[in-house]
Amino acid sequence: MPCVSAEKLCFSYGGKSVVEDITFTVNTGETWAVVGRNGAGKSTLIKCLCGLLSPVRGNVSIDGIDITKMPPKESAKRIAYVPQGTNRTMPPFTVREYVGMALFPYNTGFMGRLSDDNKKCVDDALALTDACHLADRSMNTLSGGEFQTALIAGAVAQSTPFLLLDEPTTHLDPFHKENIRQVIERVHKERGTAVVTVTHDVNFALSTHKNILAVINGKVFFNGTKDEFCVNAVDNLEKIFSIKFRGIDGGKNVCFYETAE
């Protein structure tokens, strides 16, 4: 079964260790939330997973092949990455142009010309992410929620079995947060795409993902299913974020909020 796995992964920025000895596997069709505090190493971890950063020690492999040794176009056919939507200095590409650019690993046309198949792929991605109405808008005129949707549409057009998202709902209002949540769920259900989401929004993490990887100071604190996590959810969350939490509904669909007590 195809999988992305990190083996004893270590990474450091200028001597400061950020990811320490993380071993973790994502199988086809799974959904994972990577939770932890700011600076815990979540983003660094998924940058290593998609080959943006080369680990200092350990390795990341897709289907058993070391990702840093894979030709870029080959890894791009397997893993798509949506960076944090905070950097919105995007040139005035139309959304359709931006999504079309994602077909780079498949595209062999002169000067990036898209074939009819490519164009259909773009339309499908726009439809699946509910972004058809944005298609002819310019990327630099989109609102925060629309921008995030466009970024995800691009990653969906890349047609990969694995999708990595870095903080997709940070900075979004509840309405757009729910939108993004539905988009992610739809991509997972209809395409069978495995999703790994980095987030510090615990309700989003627990409502949308079947598995949880919790990271504290670059080390794995919890690695397992959401149900296992929820057995002791309040406790776990308090350890991860070092503040008090309270669950509203004792059952499975819990809503946690931070409390001062």
Add this chain to the structure above:
Amino acid sequence: MLFIPQKRFVWILTLIALSITAIAILPFIGMELMSVGRILTDSFHRDIFIAIRLPRVLTAFLAGGGLAVCGLVFQGLFRNPMADPYTLGVASGASFGAAAVILSGAAGTALLGVPATAIGALCGAFLSFALVLAFSGAANRPTDRAAPSPHTILLAGIAVSFFFSSLLMFLQYMSDTRESFHIVRWLMGGVDVFGYRPLLTMLPFAAAGLILTAANVTALDHFLTGEDIAQTRGVRVRLSRGLLLCAASITVGGIVSVCGPVCFVGMMIPHLCRGVFGASHRILLPACLMAGGVFLSICDTFARTVIAPAEIPVGVITALLGGPFLVWVSRKK
């Protein structure tokens, strides 16, 4: 000027029409206005038209188009609207090369028909490019697969640029009045060429650079969205960036060796084209080529007619016209 995707096609057709018109009409304009009938009947005028005016317009067109495309490439690579073909010190390297040849007294000579100053400029351009790559490579972090960052290269370019400018000042200081004037005149830039030799000198460089740019044009689109996205979409960031830098430097080197550092075209034209054509380089590349060509050939026509029979260096005109025009356009936005 607002970007409307549906209107791009109309604009491209307009540019094609403008380019053809410029190349067809401008050679008739000069110190003396020529008519088609006169060129056909009078062999003296025919000689002037074919041997002087036509190659001059063609050279200006190719130089303008090439510089505009290089500006487009540099602005895209560095995600910096201030970048232009000379950002990496290519112009100051070329100027130093040309000045060194002028000082050595070899300015009048030629190798295989290529003037020695042009060869000096070309060598200087490539030397500065090689230095920039070496400096930015030395500052590269080993863990970052996509490094060196655009900022590192930009800084290296500025450092190299100042280095060669100082060397140039030193050479000028050491030279006598005649040589010094020769250098200053070269630095003003101009398309005052005779015959087709200069055009043929820069054509291979410009053509090679343009083809290499066209082959990597999708990568250029990706650089604008950020290197992280580019890399995870399968772009070989380091390789593509190297090829694009190389392509632009070859083109600029070829053009500067013939025309000297004609400034402003490379910075202004891509800005205007982005306003009209949006961000996709697949369309911007031919658009800049044509717009730059039309712009510089018109400027050069001004340069050779305004104070005829004398000429103004075209570099003076481009900056004089271009500065206010650019300010006007950005205010309109």
